Amino acid sequence: MSQKLQPGLYAITDNRLTPPETLLDSVEAALRGGAVLVQYRDKGSSSAERLRQATDLNSLCRNAGVPLLINDDPQLAHRVGAAGVHMGQDDGAPDEARRLLGPEAIIGITCHHRLELARAAKSAGADYLAFGRFYNSGTKPGAPAAEATVLTEARTLALPITAIGGITADNAEPLILAGADLLAVVGGLFGGTPTEIETRAKQFCQLFARHHPLYTHSD
Ligand SMILES: Cc1ncc(COP(=O)(O)OP(=O)(O)O)c(N)n1
Ligand SMILES: Cc1ncsc1CCOP(=O)(O)O
Ligand SMILES: [Mg+2]
Numbered sequence: 001m002s003q004k005l006q007p008g009l010y011a012i013t014d015n016r017l018t019p020p021e022t023l024l025d026s027v028e029a030a031l032r033g034g035a036v037l038v039q040y041r042d043k044g045s046s047s048a049e050r051l052r053q054a055t056d057l058n059s060l061c062r063n064a065g066v067p068l069l070i071n072d073d074p075q076l077a078h079r080v081g082a083a084g085v086h087m088g089q090d091d092g093a094p095d096e097a098r099r100l101l102g103p104e105a106i107i108g109i110t111c112h113h114r115l116e117l118a119r120a121a122k123s124a125g126a127d128y129l130a131f132g133r134f135y136n137s138g139t140k141p142g143a144p145a146a147e148a149t150v151l152t153e154a155r156t157l158a159l160p161i162t163a164i165g166g167i168t169a170d171n172a173e174p175l176i177l178a179g180a181d182l183l184a185v186v187g188g189l190f191g192g193t194p195t196e197i198e199t200r201a202k203q204f205c206q207l208f209a210r211h212h213p214l215y216t217h218s219d
Contacts, residue, residue: 001181004067004106004127005160007212008036009204010184012071012164013057014139015044017190024056029194031064033201037182039086041071054080067106074100084108084127089117094124108162111154113146118154129154130184133165134175139186140165151179169203176211 001007011030018026027038038061040054054070058080061068067083070076074097077085084106085097094107101107108128109121118129131150133143143165154161163180168188175183189200208215 001160001214002127004104005182006036007160007181007215008183008208009034009189009201010037010039010162010182011035011189011201012039012041012184012186014186014190015042017139017186020045020049020053023053024060025194026190026197027057027060029197030189030201031061031066033198034205035066035189035201037067037069039069039071039184040082041086041186050076051079054082058082069106069108077101077105086110086130094121094126098125112144113150115150115153118157122157122159126159128160128162128182129157130162130164132163132184134163135166135168135171137166137187148174148178151175155179169200169207172204172207173211176207181212181214 013023040057042050054076058068069084069086070082071086072091074085078100084101086108087094087097088110094109097107106127108130109126110130111117111121113131121129131146134146137143151161151163160181161179162182162184163175164184167183167185172183183204190197
C-alpha cells in the first residue's frame with residue numbers, strides 16, 4: 001500500500017441512499033463499523049448544498065482520522081480542505097487537480113476494466129487505481145463491466161487497487177483474493193438504520209481481516 005492509504009472498506013455516499021437528513025448519521029455508522037476511506041459522491045444537489053454537506057463530512061471524517069475524498073470536483077475538495085479527490089476519465093486533468101491540492105492529496109482515478117488506463121493514471125500521479133464495475137450496480141448500472149482478473153494484473157503497477165460496482169459483503173471475497181486493497185461500496189453498505197450500516201461495514205472488515213495481508217484496522 002502507500003503511506004496515504006490503508007486497505008479496507010471505502011464508503012461512498014449517494015443522494016438516494018444517504019440523503020441530506022441521514023448523511024452524517026450514515027457515514028458515522030460506516031466509520032464506527034471500520035470504513036478506512038470515505039468519498040462524498042453527490043450528483044444531484046445544488047452547489048451550496050454540496051458545500052454544506054462536504055464541509056460537515058470533512059469535520060466528521062477528520063475527527064475519525066479517516067480521509068474524505070470528493071468525487072469529480074477538485075475545487076470543492078480544495079475549498080473544504082478534503083484529503084483528496086476521485087476523478088473519472090471525463091472529470092478533468094489529474095495533474096491540474098494535483099497542482100491545486102498539493103503533493104499530500106489523495107487522487108484516485110477510474111480505470112474501468114482497462115490496464116492501459118491504469119498505466120496512464122499512474123503516469124498522471126494517481127494514488128490509487130479504481131476498477132469496476134464487478135457486479136450489477138443499482139447506483140451506476142451503465143458502468144462498464146470488469147473481471148476480477150484485472151485486479152491481479154494491475155498488481156504489477158504497484159499502486160493501491162480499488163474495486164467498485166455492486167459489491168456486498170456476500171460477493172466481496174473473490175475481489176480481495178484477486179488483489180483489491182479497497183472495496184468501494186454504496187448500495188452494499190448504505191440504506192437502512194445506522195445499526196444496519198455499522199453491521200454491514202463490520203462484515204466487510206472481517207473479510208479484510210481474513211484475506212488481506214496488510215489489513216491492520218481493529219475495533
Ligand atoms: C472509487 C471509485 N471508483 C470509481 C468511481 C467512478 O468514477 P466515474 O467513472 O467518474 O463515475 P462517477 O462516480 O463520477 O459517476 C468512483 N466514483 N469512485
Ligand atoms: C460509481 C460507480 N462506478 C462504477 S460502479 C459505481 C457505483 C457503485 O455503487 P454500488 O456499490 O451501489 O454498486
Ligand atoms: Mg466522475
